Amino acid sequence: MNRLEERYRSVLRVLPASYRREWEDDMVAAFLESMACDDPDDAAYVVDFGRPSLAETASVIALAARLRLGIGEARLWSAVWRPAIHLAVLAALLTHAVLGAAYLGIGWWLSGKISGLPAPPSEWVTGDSLPLTTKVGIAASLGWLVAYAALVSGLRNVARGLAVAVTALTLAAGTLTGGGGSTMLWFEFGFDVLLVLSLAALPAHTPPARRLPWLVALPTGTAVILAISVVPPAPDGTVSPVDWPGVCCVAVVIAAAVHLAQPAARARPAVSLALVMLATAVLGVRAATLLDYLRVPPFIHIEGLVIVSLVQIAAVLAVGIPAALLAGGALRRPVASRAG
């Protein structure tokens, strides 16, 4: 068995054992044929250094998800899972776009080039020479904004390409600048990898979203994040209990509460499923940032933040669990009674 085959078989391990017994050898044979080269030197290189492409890996993972989660029905996939993933990916990209827009806005304010606004605290003002992290932050922010606009407009491939580029850039910059010990950095990397794979699971011709709500959400969310970000720290160093993961928790709780309160919630399993995905993501973000706050010495008097964070986690679970029960019930019902 050569290295290429080893790598592909390791990807196939995500598939159920019963499925692999029947199809694995056939899939391996087809994959190796697809990677064959006429040139002997190229063939030798591929055998030793080649690996399954991201798209191929995503297709195997998508197949594993369909098989393991019982998503064997094409209608179930098209009526529930795909719209749920589309909705969750839009919300995730919106989060990135909001944070990116706020980052750019704050940076612009700190540069002192905006007239008519109060001057920023002197200790916040940056010099003319921007550090690497700031330059990366600017590039990533712009990337996420364009990726979000692309997916809202139905340009899945553009959104996916930008997501891959920004994810790689952010991780590289984070580890190079000594941020490798941050829980949030690695959580964010894992989250963004999941985002990229989810984008790959959507069809290339994903239709555009209803533009108005999603485009209104961007400035609205940005205004909220800016409002909490420009509040100076308390003189005694007490950390504000309001941070961006908390805003995400509140947003998910409100969205889920509105959805669950509607009598037609049972008839919209895609929305329930999307809310479950988002609730899981915000719980992870909340836990990761809380761990970082507890570990990083400069943060003191964080009792208020810890208490508020625990309340946020409880609130997300309080709406996430009912949404999960709704979604699970819909996935187990016969296809005819589901209405995306």
Add this chain to the structure above:
Amino acid sequence: MLPQAITEPAFLVLTALAGEPRHGYGIVGEVAELSQARVRLKIGTLYGVLNRLVGEGLVELDREEVQQGRLRRYYRLTDAGGRALAAEATRQAANAQAATERLRAWRPADGGRVA
């Protein structure tokens, strides 16, 4: 029991097998040719489709051959698969015909002509 609605990848896989039995990578190549390179099936996607089509009785194993030390399986269309493909092709042709007839009478808002 009627099979589920045929997705585009499944339709193209059935069409690829309508000509002759093929192995996995052969189906990938034939689908690319049938779709004029628009549809490039990944192996994971292809075998998910094959698994479903075999389960529904539309495709079955034709034979196995050993090629360069590896077992290569060939698949063929069953009678039920042929009927399902014919029914889906008729359905799609009827839809395309209806759209074409309506488009002959339709003019865009800017007065341009439809090809």
